Amino acid sequence: MNNNNKYREWYKLDNSAKIFPEVSTRKETNTFRVQVVLKEVVDPDLLQQATDSILERYPMFKVRLKTGFFWRYFDYNSMPFSIEPLNHMVCGGLSPKDNNGYLFKVFYRHNIIAIEVFHSLADGGGAYMFLKSIIYEYFVLKGYDISPDNMILTKDSLPTIEEYEDAHAAYYDPKNHKHMPEKKAFGIKGTPISGDLVGLISGTVSTKKILNLARANNATITEYLTAIIMETIYITQIKYREHLKQNQKPVKIFVPVNLRNHFPSKSLRNFSNFIKSDMVMNRSDITFEEILDLVKKQFKLGLQKDELIRKMSENFAFEKNIFLRLTPFHLKKFVMKLGYSLMGLSLNTMSFTNIGRVDFPESMIPYIDNISAAVYSGKFNTLNLGIASFGDKFKITFTRSIIETTIEREFFRKLSELGLDVEIESNYVEVYQ
Amino acid sequence: MKTCDKCHISIETNQKYCPLCHQTLKGKGDPSIPEVYPEFVATRREFLPTTKKILLFLTITSIIILLSINLFYPDGTLWSFIPIGGILYFWVVLRYGILSKQNIAFKMAFLTTILIAILNLIDQNYGTHQGWALDYVTPFALLACNLAISMIMWIKRLNYRDYIFYLLTIIVFSLIPLILFWFNVIQIAWPSQTAFALALFILLFIIIFFPKSIKDEIKKRFHI
Numbered sequence: 056m057n058n059n060n061k062y063r064e065w066y067k068l069d070n071s072a073k074i075f076p077e078v079s080t081r082k083e084t085n086t087f088r089v090q091v092v093l094k095e096v097v098d099p100d101l102l103q104q105a106t107d108s109i110l111e112r113y114p115m116f117k118v119r120l121k122t123g124f125f126w127r128y129f130d131y132n133s134m135p136f137s138i139e140p141l142n143h144m145v146c147g148g149l150s151p152k153d154n155n156g157y158l159f160k161v162f163y164r165h166n167i168i169a170i171e172v173f174h175s176l177a178d179g180g181g182a183y184m185f186l187k188s189i190i191y192e193y194f195v196l197k198g199y200d201i202s203p204d205n206m207i208l209t210k211d212s213l214p215t216i217e218e219y220e221d222a223h224a225a226y227y228d229p230k231n232h233k234h235m236p237e238k239k240a241f242g243i244k245g246t247p248i249s250g251d252l253v254g255l256i257s258g259t260v261s262t263k264k265i266l267n268l269a270r271a272n273n274a275t276i277t278e279y280l281t282a283i284i285m286e287t288i289y290i291t292q293i294k295y296r297e298h299l300k301q302n303q304k305p306v307k308i309f310v311p312v313n314l315r316n317h318f319p320s321k322s323l324r325n326f327s328n329f330i331k332s333d334m335v336m337n338r339s340d341i342t343f344e345e346i347l348d349l350v351k352k353q354f355k356l357g358l359q360k361d362e363l364i365r366k367m368s369e370n371f372a373f374e375k376n377i378f379l380r381l382t383p384f385h386l387k388k389f390v391m392k393l394g395y396s397l398m399g400l401s402l403n404t405m406s407f408t409n410i411g412r413v414d415f416p417e418s419m420i421p422y423i424d425n426i427s428a429a430v431y432s433g434k435f436n437t438l439n440l441g442i443a444s445f446g447d448k449f450k451i452t453f454t455r456s457i458i459e460t461t462i463e464r465e466f467f468r469k470l471s472e473l474g475l476d477v478e479i480e481s482n483y484v485e486v487y488q
Numbered sequence: 489m490k491t492c493d494k495c496h497i498s499i500e501t502n503q504k505y506c507p508l509c510h511q512t513l514k515g516k517g518d519p520s521i522p523e524v525y526p527e528f529v530a531t532r533r534e535f536l537p538t539t540k541k542i543l544l545f546l547t548i549t550s551i552i553i554l555l556s557i558n559l560f561y562p563d564g565t566l567w568s569f570i571p572i573g574g575i576l577y578f579w580v581v582l583r584y585g586i587l588s589k590q591n592i593a594f595k596m597a598f599l600t601t602i603l604i605a606i607l608n609l610i611d612q613n614y615g616t617h618q619g620w621a622l623d624y625v626t627p628f629a630l631l632a633c634n635l636a637i638s639m640i641m642w643i644k645r646l647n648y649r650d651y652i653f654y655l656l657t658i659i660v661f662s663l664i665p666l667i668l669f670w671f672n673v674i675q676i677a678w679p680s681q682t683a684f685a686l687a688l689f690i691l692l693f694i695i696i697f698f699p700k701s702i703k704d705e706i707k708k709r710f711h712i
Contacts (some may be wrong), residue, residue, distance in 0.1 A: 143525070482526075
């Protein structure tokens, strides 16, 4: 790559990225993990080499967070990046002062290669592209005969502008940004795990079988699992206590939507929105069918193009406001913090990230065993869910910031009742200390 | 592979209980297979906690002693504020100079600014020969800071990106003593003139030799 063709050296934070640095703490880390398990033990030296070489291809990741007079920005990071052995923290905080300023981490342990990414940098879609590229380069260094098949960005290709633009700006509609006020959601209460630790319980089931189950109910996997989760929350947290005040709040499951599937964008940064299920569960006779019907209806409405653009523009209008733009950063930070504490987290009961089926080129498939995703859990969203599938391995990963495992237990018991063989993994956070 | 006959799940672990229901697992584990997720390793370590407590204890007691002597045996001045200022500056140096992970240019610019502020406060309120802080200390401290940051940038070229903003700030500050001289606040000219001359020299050097880095830095810092 010659010097004239050099990529830009700094980037504005994209629209959804702006909020995260202001509201992230050690408890609310706003990071997520994507993990690939290989069929062989990972060689750390080669992984380090692979990461170094691919970072040049992903200039958006080779940055540190800096504060300007009006906004924060990502500045080129000249420090070296180093991979780490996986530690006990799941989605721990990424302080801009540690880690040489990098806002992501690459971990290895036995067969596992995992990356944890601060949400300002990229969303799940962007992070997966990055992890795929690392693994591709790793296999190349290992000497395997593989080809990218146009599914993977390799270190020899050149970064393009579309990968780094703020895709929200491209699809923003200035006429369609009405703000819709929302009610606070029901929150799952429990005993906090001390020391900001996060518990992880992951279950593996057969992709084929769960797909058949969803189809038998005329639903997609996301709709079907959302309904199961809502029923589980209802049974374990609300049923027979419907009259209590805190149980009048609606149960809302927040499901991120990858907008790259809805708009032709190649962005590697944040480009996602959400759909939500929303149901007040203050009756004693709620059935699964009733929940599933409602979820299907609400997701269908939420996925309409108009609605997606409205939600995107609602946030983007904030950035367009000239008075806000000209406000000095520290004042803006205060406003953002206030706004977020008033209406951010408490609007969701739980977030449910569906990465979906992860594709790899045919030639790489024999080396990979399974893939999973996890999101952080904090003070209000005490339990979150991430799913991903690879081949016939469908991984359902719960992360929690409370000791209680009631919902996970009932959820997996329900899956085995439905005839699925469930294999569990856990980080056994209870024995930490 | 172990199983839990209550939850009907299987799990590969050497732990004895089911992570879902916390009841005993059935079956035998294989100790040769490592756990999927790692053990707990304490990572966050407080920096010298006992030393910090001793220092804090000494600081608070000495401030109280100084204040009490000063107030119980009054001699018309609040002289105790001078050593107290010194002690507080020590903490600032510890917190922002030594323990902070900020880059060195920020540390120097920040500590110099605080030092100048403290010394000027002392000068304004005490002493027989007033004006020394503004006349001599302020310009020379700025000059030293200017020189230090530029030298570090010169030696560690790679990091000019991170440092240039603080250098620019200190250069702008260096213009202040000369302005004060124009308004007759400062009586002695040559320290301010020296500081201003060096600042101007460095500024011109950057503008002529690295025009792009200055432009980029301003664009970055002030983008709306």
